[in-house]
Amino acid sequence: MQTKLPDAFLATRRGARAEEILRSCVHCGFCNATCPTYQLSGDELDGPRGRIYLIKELFEEQANEVRATVHLDRCLTCRACETTCPSGVSYGELAELARDKLGAHRGGSNGIVRRLLQWLVPHAARLRTILRLGRLVKPLLPQTLAKTLPKRISPARDWYAQQQATQRVLLLQGCAQQVMTGEVNEHLQKLLAAREVGVTTLREEQCCGSLKLHLGNESGALASIRHNVDAFYPLLADYAAIVSSASGCGVTVKDYGRLLAHDQDYAERAAAVAAHTVDVGEFLAAQDWAFTAAVAERRIAWQAPCTLQHGQGADGEVAELLVQAGYELVPVADEHLCCGSAGTYATLQPEWSQQLKANKLQALQAQNPDLIATANVGCQNHLETDAEVPVVHWVQLLA
Ligand code: SF4
Ligand code: SF4
Known part of the structure; x- marks a missing residue:
């Protein structure tokens, strides 16, 4: 794709990367076939090809920002388009760059909700308290908001003690996961303990950064990511892996190397943390263990x-x-x-x-x-x- 990005933007890390990604798109449109939002609306601008064009206009300072915001906000960042794209276009990264440009601090009610989500979700204690309150007043809430409340709220749990074991892993707690589905890591810890794998969680763990990245707050996300790199990196030699049982967290931690590649102080350590991180499925599949079905429903x-x-x-x-x-x-x-x-x-x-x-x-x-x-x-x-x-x-x- 031809681009005419302003020289000042091109001279920046973001600008150079945006141009590289934009130019890799040959505008074939194969990606539209697998885009969930394109399937819903049938509007070219609700599909990846149209969104890439909107992002190009945005970076060229030619876009109608209101229109671009509407269609980019409708994108799920599901990355189905990346799986389909024959040219290897890094759509997710491009969307991240565009969202950062559109700004995390938007005005109006949308901006308020976005700031509230960033204040709330990455903090487990706050999230637990607000969700409990939300459940109490659920009948009074608008249907759309009530629908997002979880069916149950997990209690705060004790931190797992480090055990004597043949191998040990660092287990990511996840901010939403420990509040909404805390039983998952409880189960995993028992599953691993039965196979002599010790599990450790870190009190220092912060949000992986995905929420702020999705909301266009790159600097906020990078602050959490640097914090996590500082916490996890010194422990890597003692642990077989950093294991995530929430794929939404794992995908971001695996991306720490790219996200901090520009930061001389963190690039190497962030890449090491990312390389050490696996989804729990990858970890279990690599072991020589047999599992049996846990319930009668098969x-x-x-x-x-x-x-x-x-x-x-x-x-x-x-x-x-x-x-x-x-x-x-x-x-x-x-x-x-x-x-x-x-x-x-x-x-x-x-x-x-x-x-x-x-x-x-x-x-x-x-x-x-x-x-x-x-x-x-x-x-x-x-x-x-x-x-x-x-x-x-x-x-x-x-x-
Ligand atoms: S993102 Fe890939 S599949 Fe979609 S239009 Fe561009 S090159 Fe084609
Ligand atoms: S990330 Fe998902 S919703 Fe967004 S353009 Fe790609 S396929 Fe469509």
């Missing part, structure tokens, strides 16, 4: 979160582990499509989010499964509000 609809399948390319490991354990994975149509959760999307784009959820549940439940299994707290919380069968994290299905 027919599972597997929902691979976008952050696992498009972001990490690690959904196949999970499917294989579940089948090896004795589960039957029922066929699911359009597996590549996002469920509509997508971080804060369910709050900021409720109508589109609910429509995507309805479509996803129809596909997941078409074969009458006993359970739906997923790999990320956001998808689990989002889907279970309307699912007809229980929605669980797949780790809970292994015994």
